[in-house]
Amino acid sequence: xxxxxxxxxxxxxxxxxxxxxxxxxxxxxxxxxxxxxxxxxxxxxxxxxxxxxxxxxxxxxxxxxxxxxxxxxxxxxxxxxxxxxxxxxxxxxxxxxxxxxxxxxxxxxxxxxxxxxxxxxxxxxxxxxxxxxxxxxxxxxxxxxxxxxxxxxxxxxxxxxxxxxxxxxxxxxxxxxxxxxxxxxxxxxxxxxxxxxxxxxxxxxxxxxxxxxxxxxxxxxxxxxxxxxxxxxxxxxxxxxxxxxxxxxxxxxxxxxxxxxxxxxxxxxxxxxxxxxxxxxxxxxxxxxxxxxxxxxxxxxxxxxxxxxxxxxxxxxxxxxxxxxxxxxxxxxxxxxxxxxxxxxxxxxxxxxxxxxxxxxxxxxxxxxxxxxxxxxxxxxxxxxxxxxxxxxxxxxxxxxxxxxxxxxxxxxxxxxxxx
Amino acid sequence: xxxxxxxxxxxxxxxxxxxxxxxxxxxxxxxxxxxxxxxxxxxxxxxxxxxxxxxxxxxxxxxxxxxxxxxxxxxxxxxxxxxxxxxxxxxxxxxxxxxxxxxxxxxxxxxxxxxxxxxxxxxxxxxxxxxxxxxxxxxxxxxxxxxxxxxxxxxxxxxxxxxxxxxxxxxxxxxxxxxxxxxxxxxxxxxxxxxxxxxxxxxxxxxxxxxxxxxxxxxxxxxxxxxxxxxxxxxxxxxxxxxxxxxxxxxxxxxxxxxxxxxxxxxxxxxxxxxxxxxxxxxxxxxxxxxxxxxxxxxxxxxxxxxxxxxxxxxxxxxxxxxxxxxxxxxxxxxxxxxxxxxxxxxxxxxxxxxxxxxxxxxxxxxxxxxxxxxxxxxxxxxxxxxxxxxxxxxxxxxxxxxxxxxxxxxxxxxxxxxxxxxxxxxxxxxxxxxxxxxxxxxxxxxxxxxxxxxxxxxxxxxxxxxxxxxxxxxxxxxxxxxxxxxxxxxxxxxxxxxxxxxxxxxxxxxxxxxxxxxxxxxxxxxxxxxxxxxxxxxxxxxxxxxxxxxxxxx
Numbered sequence: 001x002x003x004x005x006x007x008x009x010x011x012x013x014x015x016x017x018x019x020x021x022x023x024x025x026x027x028x029x030x031x032x033x034x035x036x037x038x039x040x041x042x043x044x045x046x047x048x049x050x051x052x053x054x055x056x057x058x059x060x061x062x063x064x065x066x067x068x069x070x071x072x073x074x075x076x077x078x079x080x081x082x083x084x085x086x087x088x089x090x091x092x093x094x095x096x097x098x099x100x101x102x103x104x105x106x107x108x109x110x111x112x113x114x115x116x117x118x119x120x121x122x123x124x125x126x127x128x129x130x131x132x133x134x135x136x137x138x139x140x141x142x143x144x145x146x147x148x149x150x151x152x153x154x155x156x157x158x159x160x161x162x163x164x165x166x167x168x169x170x171x172x173x174x175x176x177x178x179x180x181x182x183x184x185x186x187x188x189x190x191x192x193x194x195x196x197x198x199x200x201x202x203x204x205x206x207x208x209x210x211x212x213x214x215x216x217x218x219x220x221x222x223x224x225x226x227x228x229x230x231x232x233x234x235x236x237x238x239x240x241x242x243x244x245x246x247x248x249x250x251x252x253x254x255x256x257x258x259x260x261x262x263x264x265x266x267x268x269x270x271x272x273x274x275x276x277x278x279x280x281x282x283x284x285x286x287x288x289x290x291x292x293x294x295x296x297x298x299x300x301x302x303x304x305x306x307x308x309x310x311x312x313x314x315x316x317x318x319x320x321x322x323x324x325x326x327x328x329x330x331x332x333x334x335x336x337x338x339x340x341x342x343x344x345x346x347x348x349x350x351x352x353x354x355x356x357x358x359x360x361x362x363x364x365x366x367x368x369x370x371x372x373x374x375x376x377x378x379x380x381x382x383x384x385x386x387x388x389x390x391x392x393x394x395x396x397x398x399x400x401x402x403x404x405x406x407x408x409x410x411x412x413x414x415x416x417x418x419x420x
Numbered sequence: 421x422x423x424x425x426x427x428x429x430x431x432x433x434x435x436x437x438x439x440x441x442x443x444x445x446x447x448x449x450x451x452x453x454x455x456x457x458x459x460x461x462x463x464x465x466x467x468x469x470x471x472x473x474x475x476x477x478x479x480x481x482x483x484x485x486x487x488x489x490x491x492x493x494x495x496x497x498x499x500x501x502x503x504x505x506x507x508x509x510x511x512x513x514x515x516x517x518x519x520x521x522x523x524x525x526x527x528x529x530x531x532x533x534x535x536x537x538x539x540x541x542x543x544x545x546x547x548x549x550x551x552x553x554x555x556x557x558x559x560x561x562x563x564x565x566x567x568x569x570x571x572x573x574x575x576x577x578x579x580x581x582x583x584x585x586x587x588x589x590x591x592x593x594x595x596x597x598x599x600x601x602x603x604x605x606x607x608x609x610x611x612x613x614x615x616x617x618x619x620x621x622x623x624x625x626x627x628x629x630x631x632x633x634x635x636x637x638x639x640x641x642x643x644x645x646x647x648x649x650x651x652x653x654x655x656x657x658x659x660x661x662x663x664x665x666x667x668x669x670x671x672x673x674x675x676x677x678x679x680x681x682x683x684x685x686x687x688x689x690x691x692x693x694x695x696x697x698x699x700x701x702x703x704x705x706x707x708x709x710x711x712x713x714x715x716x717x718x719x720x721x722x723x724x725x726x727x728x729x730x731x732x733x734x735x736x737x738x739x740x741x742x743x744x745x746x747x748x749x750x751x752x753x754x755x756x757x758x759x760x761x762x763x764x765x766x767x768x769x770x771x772x773x774x775x776x777x778x779x780x781x782x783x784x785x786x787x788x789x790x791x792x793x794x795x796x797x798x799x800x801x802x803x804x805x806x807x808x809x810x811x812x813x814x815x816x817x818x819x820x821x822x823x824x825x826x827x828x829x830x831x832x833x834x835x836x837x838x839x840x841x842x843x844x845x846x847x848x849x850x851x852x853x854x855x856x857x858x859x860x861x862x863x864x865x866x867x868x869x870x871x872x873x874x875x876x877x878x879x880x881x882x883x884x885x886x887x888x889x890x891x892x893x894x895x896x897x898x899x900x901x902x903x904x905x906x907x908x909x910x911x912x913x914x915x916x917x918x919x920x921x922x923x924x925x926x927x928x929x930x931x932x933x934x935x936x937x938x939x940x941x942x943x944x945x946x947x948x949x950x951x952x953x954x955x956x957x958x959x960x961x962x963x964x965x966x967x968x969x970x971x972x973x974x975x
Contacts, residue, residue, distance in 0.1 A: 019496070020479045024455025044421075046515035046544060051430040052458045064785065068425040074545045076421055077519070086421035094423060110453045110516035113482070143455025144482040144516070352503060371460030371472065378470025 012342065013327070018350025021371055022300055022325055023056060023387075024143030026107060028151025030057040031390055032201065033066045035176045038102040039205040041067040042094065043141070044087065044119060045109030056387070066101070068094070072111055087122055088129075091136075101134060103205035105155060108140035135162065135206070147325040149223035149302045149390065152176060156200055156227040159208060163200075165234070166210035170196040171257050172236065174228070175221030178393035179203065185244075185254070185396060191271045192258045200227075211236055216260045218253065220244060220395060222335070223302035225328045242334040243395075245303075246310030246404075247279035250397045252334070275397040282401025283314060289408040291316030293364040296357075299323035299349050300369050300386040306335045307367070307389070308343070315404055319343050320363045323354065365410060382410045426804065428759040428782050428822055432542035432552025433514045434459050438650075439556040440510055441473040442597040442626040446560070447506035449497050451489075451524045452514035454479040466825050467598050476500040478517075485520065493524045494531060501533055508560065508631040509533060512540030536631065538563045548782075550649040550734070551762055553597060557626055558653040564634045569661050576663030579641045580689035589688045590620040591667070592640045594655055595647030596627040601737060601821045603627055605834035606646065610671065613837045617681065619688065626650075638662045642687050646670065646836070649734055649760060671836045672740035673844070674706045674713060674748050681705075710838035712845045716749055724849065730755040730796035732779065732787050732805050733820030735763030737835070739770045741800045741819050744844060746774060755779065755794040757787065784808065798852060803827070815851035924953035926961050933963040948973055 026049055029041040043049045050069035057065075070090050075081040087106075095101060104126070106119045123138040130136060139154035140146060146154060156174065171194050173185065182199060189197045198209035215236035219228060222243050232238050241256035242249040251272050258268045295317045297304040304324050311317040319340065327347045329336070339345075346354070351372075358366055358381065366376055366383045373383040384407050394403040433450060440448040441463050450456070457477050463469045478496045480489050497511065511528040525539020538559045542552045582589040593610060596603035604627070611621050622640035623633045637643075637658060642665045645655040658664045665687045671680035678696060685692045695705030707713045715721060729751040731741045738758045745751040756771040757779030758764070764780045771778035779790050788808035791799060799809040799816040803824040809816035818827055819835075833847075834840040926934070930949075937945050945966070952969035953961050 018479075019457070019477050020454050021457045021460070022454060023458055024453070026455070027458075047424075047427060047429075047431040047548065048433075048456060048515045048544065050424045050427050051434065052455065054426055055430075055458055055462060065425055068423055071422045071424050072545060073422060074543070077545055081421070083421070090421055090423050110455070111519060114485075114516055114519045142482075143453040144480065144485065147454060352499075369461070370465050371457060372464070374464040374468060374470055375472045 012344050014321075014344065014346040016346055016348045016350045016353065018348075018353065020147070020325070020349040021298070021351040021369055022349070023148040023369070024052070024110070025141035025146030025148065025151030025154060026053055026109065026143075027056045027148050028141060028155065029053060029067045029107065031176055032152060032155055035201050036103065036203065036205040037066070038100060039066065039105060040094065040098060040101045040103070041105045041107055042091070043067070043069040043107045043109055044112045044117060045069055045072065045107075046111045047071055049109045049111075064098075066098075072115075077115065083117055084122060084125070088126065091126055095130070095134060104134050104136045105158065106136060106138040107151075108138065108142055110142045110144050113140060113142045113144060137162075147302070148300060149221070150225075152221070153224045153226050156224060157230055159201065159205075160211075160227070160230050160234070163208045163234075164210040165212050167212040167214045167235070168196065168210065169214040169261075170198055170209065170216070171261065172198050172200060172209055172211065172215050172217050172231070173220050174200045174217055174231070175219055175224055176201060177220050177395055181393045181395050181399065184398060188254060188271060188275070189257065192254075192261075192263045192267060194258065194261045194263070216257065218257045219331065221303075222306050222331055225331055228331060238330075240334050242309060242338060243303075243306035245306050245394060245400075246314045247276050247283060247397050247400045248314055248338075249306060249310055249335075250279070250395065250400065251276050272397075279397035279400045282398075283404050286401060286404035286408040287315045289411050290404065292318065293411065294318045294320050294361070295407075296320040296361060296363040296366045297322045298354060298358075298366065298368040298372065298386075299325045299346070300367070301390055302326070303386075303389055304367065305332050305339070305345075309335045309338045310400075310403070311407060312340055312343075313338060314400070315407070317365075317407075320361050321346055321354075321357065323347075323349065325349070365407065367407075382414055384410055424782075426784050428784070428802065428804070429549035430459070430462075431515060431544050432547045432549060432555070433512055433540075433544065434462070435549040435552025435554070436510060436512055436540055436542060436556040437463075437473055437475055438549075438553045438597045438599050439560065439626045440475060441469070443629050443631075445507035445630040445632075446474060446510060447500055447504045447508075448473075448475045448510040448512065449478070449493075449500050449524065449528070450475055450512055450514060451478045451480070451493050451496075451517035451522060453516045454481055456514050456516075463598060466823050467828055468825070469598075474504060474506070476504075480517075489520060490522045490527055493522055493527050497524070497528050497531060497533070501535060506535060508536045508538065508564065510538050510540055510556065510560070512542060513544075515544035518544050536563055550760060553650045554653050554762075557594075557597075557650055558657055560631075561625075561634055561637065561654045562657060564631055565637065565658075565662075568635070568638060570663075574663075577641075579665050579687055582641055582688070588618055588620050589641050589690065590622040590639075591642045591644050591684070591688075592623045592625065592637055593621055593644050593646055594625055595645060595649070595651030596624060597647070597650050598627065599821060599823055600647055600650065601734075601819070601823065601827065602833060602835045602840075603647070604828075605832050606836040606840065608832070609834035609837040609839050610644070610646065613671075613677075613681075614684075617685070617690070617693070619684065619690075638664065640664065642667055642684070644684070647736055648763060649736060652762075670736050670740060672737070672840060673744035674710060674838075674841050675743060676740060677710075677837055677841065678704070678706055706838070706841075710841040712748060712841040715845050721749070721849075724852070725750045727751045727852065728754045728795060728797045730791045730794050730799045730801075730805075731819075732757045732759075732791075732799075732801045734758060734802075735760035735767050737820035738767055740835075742770050742774060744841075745800070745848075748841075749845075749848070751798070754796055755790055757781065757790065788812070798848070800848065817848045817851055924950055924958050924961050927963075929963045930961040930966055933966050945970075 033041055076083050106123050108119050119138040123136045126136040137158040139158040141151040186197050211234045213235040217231050217236045218239050239256045241253040244250040244253040255268050304322055308319050308322040312319050321344045323346045367386050373385050376383050393399055440446045460473050463473045476496050478492050511524050528537050596607050607624050643655050644667045645651045655666045659666050667684050669680040669683045671677040681696055729745045731738050735758045742753050742756050746753050753774050756776050758767045759782045768778040784804045799805050799814050800819045802820050806816045806818055833843050949966050949969040
């Protein structure tokens with residue numbers, strides 16, 4: 001059973017262009033490298049790229065992180081050094097130090113794109129040199145081409161040529177999930193009788209799932225536009241479902257997969273209903289904090305629309321504006337259909353104008369990036385940092401309470417503090 | 421191309437942001453792609469700023485590159501000036517914009533903005549954050565003051581003109597900025613210190629200054645260059661162009677604070693107070709004003725003697741730390757280095773004075789390696805060295821940027837001046853064991869209870885790998901710092917060891933001697949002595965054995 005793409009109209013769309021307060025796609029490395037512990041992400045870029053990734057990740061906790069930056073210097077730009085030779089040398093040194101690495105991603109950046117450094121060719125050349133030891137792939141995480149979470153989309157797309165063709169029946173969950181959440185989903189799908197469940201990205205970069213006519217793709221993350229289309233191109237069917245945030249979204253999401261594998265409705269209900277009931281119980285105390293509160297979502301992670309759907313429908317929040325970096329109507333169809341009629345959507349950003357709207361509306365809570373959170377708090381507006389949502393396990397019925405708690409916490413905290 | 425896993429400094433435009441954000445009334449239009457706005461969070465999160473940095477990013481995307489990015493720059497400038505009404509405008513570009521060569525500064529110059537404008541050229545592929553901060557500050561000062569420049573040949577103003585003008589002498593404090601280490605509190609401390617010596621502060625910049633304040637800079641009698649990383653070039657230019665003398669001693673530590681005051685008095689032609697003159701047994705000014713001198717002389721600090729200290733920081737804090745460590749706390753500096761290439765010469769000189777070769781690098785893994793090889797017992801470094809030290813099981817105090825949110829404490833915690841010396845004493849000595857505690861542990865350092873990985877007074881930093889407990893004591897070849905993991909002697913309970921056949925047995929005089937040892941270490945002495953006896957194949961332990969063992973373990 002998949003949710004039929006509803007006729008879309010009600011949400012109002014405001015398109016904006018101007019200064020965008022979002023990370024670039026390089027930031028995705030922060031969770032991708034944790035998902036695939038045998039992969040290394042080498043950004044080919046500038047000191048800014050290195051500084052961005054470490055600032056976003058707070059990487060100082062790692063002895064030697066599994067990501068780094070090949071910083072272009074003046075010699076590289078002036079053509080005094082052959083960029084390809086330099087890259088080969090650097091990769092050789094790196095792999096000598098990290099022999100456990102099985103997949104190396106060369107990640108393009110704004111500077112490497114602008115100087116038209118051909119990383120695809122470099123990846124091909126290095127792959128040939130390192131044949132049988134390390135696979136070298138490339139993708140772009142540059143800010144001129146990608147925002148924040150789109151980096152994962154490009155990384156998955158880069159892995160796709162290595163995925164074998166197979167018409168085997170399988171459910172393919174696409175998008176990084178926390179390991180524990182993935183295990184839960186596998187267990188639930190197994191209970192419902194879905195024979196084969198695989199994930200992209202896999203936990204080991206070398207254990208890529210196959211793809212073909214028997215593949216049914218269930219997107220776990222709402223930012224994988226290119227990957228979804230490429231999988232369709234390889235014969236896979238894209239299941240339509242809301243994203244697995246909240247009890248309702250998670251139930252529909254799992255049910256869509258089960259339906260696609262012919263699991264009878266009775267069996268689906270038998271497995272999922274207890275989860276739904278438990279999830280609602282966990283949600284309730286947070287719903288009480290959130291109900292009737294007005295929420296403004298600034299564009300950041302591309303998760304804004306499904307989150308807004310969850311917070312409005314299951315937590316009773318009132319949506320003031322739902323911003324999204326870009327609107328992919330195919331991937332958002334099911335969630336858009338569930339948004340309250342007349343919801344104000346905005347695509348893109350002009351941050352100063354958007355902040356004027358925030359100030360004018362005085363919402364009870366704003367979802368925003370780290371650059372804006374404290375300034376808004378200082379103006380008396382409660383905020384929830386969006387970056388936490390890409391690092392925390394928030395998918396599934398069992399996580400619905402935790403997800404709501406992330407939004408309720410700033411409001412609870414305000415109620416707790418007595419500082420005057 | 422250079423492989424970087426982590427970097428001490430950001431790109432130079434982040435240095436420019438530090439200047440813009442430190443000041444009031446300045447706005448920075450930065451031609452930069454989407455994503456570069458990450459830098460805002462350095463200020464809003466680490467410094468907990470309640471305002472967005474005054475930066476407008478053009479955030480161009482690939483689709484803009486096909487069109488007219490120059491128009492985008494002009495629109496951004498126009499809108500920023502209209503919206504924020506700055507008193508001075510900085511216009512620059514980040515690494516990517518540098519490649520597409522729109523020359524935003526030139527575009528801005530042609531726009532008739534009606535506001536002083538500085539076009540920043542910060543080469544992103546060869547320079548770094550501190551250089552960018554220094555260059556931005558210098559260019560801003562120069563732009564705002566170039567019309568005031570006295571013609572060549574004008575006699576320099578006398579630094580003692582305050583006397584003729586019938587006022588107190590006044591100086592500018594230059595260099596404090598956001599994301600600088602403890603700048604906020606250093607400014608308060610130095611302002612207070614100067615006030616006590618009858619010296620006023622004319623302008624503090626960039627921190628808290630407006631463009632109009634920079635225009636007042638030449639009204640001071642001298643400049644105090646508090647942070648050469650940021651204010652060095654501006655101070656030199658003001659000296660050349662306006663004849664403003666520069667006080668260059670950075671007042672971190674007792675000796676440096678005293679030297680700073682002496683230099684300041686000499687430059688301003690002020691009479692040196694008696695307390696600052698060479699002392700002949702009388703308590704010095706430092707002694708009166710700071711607790712560090714007495715705390716360092718007090719007996720508990722005897723145990724600081726010769727502690728092996730490894731220092732890595734920005735140049736200002738590294739050089740200051742080396743002086744304090746070696747002369748004021750009696751440590752032995754076993755490594756000194758900095759990531760500040762612009763000040764490498766000064767760091768090398770400071771290292772040479774201590775018989776060391778300075779480590780100038782921005783590779784934190786090289787720093788960690790040097791730290792290990794130097795067999796350090798205490799690390800003074802940046803947040804990165806704190807992590808490296810944790811991995812090596814060494815205590816560490818953070819003394820320099822790059823900052824972590826912890827380095828912007830709620831309490832008053834300057835590094836400079838007399839109070840700064842107090843703060844430094846506490847924050848460097850507390851990670852170490854205190855004197856009596858260390859004495860007891862030193863006696864029994866090879867006992868396994870002492871190396872079981874927990875520490876009485878250090879909440880964090882228990883090493884992940886506890887040393888093996890069943891190996892014989894490694895003697896003097898023990899890994900440096902192992903004793904750091906020791907808990908306090910007082911935390912160890914006495915254990916009555918069961919008698920085991922084949923074990924050395926205690927003679928009555930041995931037992932009697934053991935009974936005289938304070939109860940809280942008796943168990944340790946028993947075990948140590950037995951281990952010593954076993955090692956030597958002794959069947960019995962008498963009083964002499966106990967003292968032999970003590971001598972053995974106190975090596």
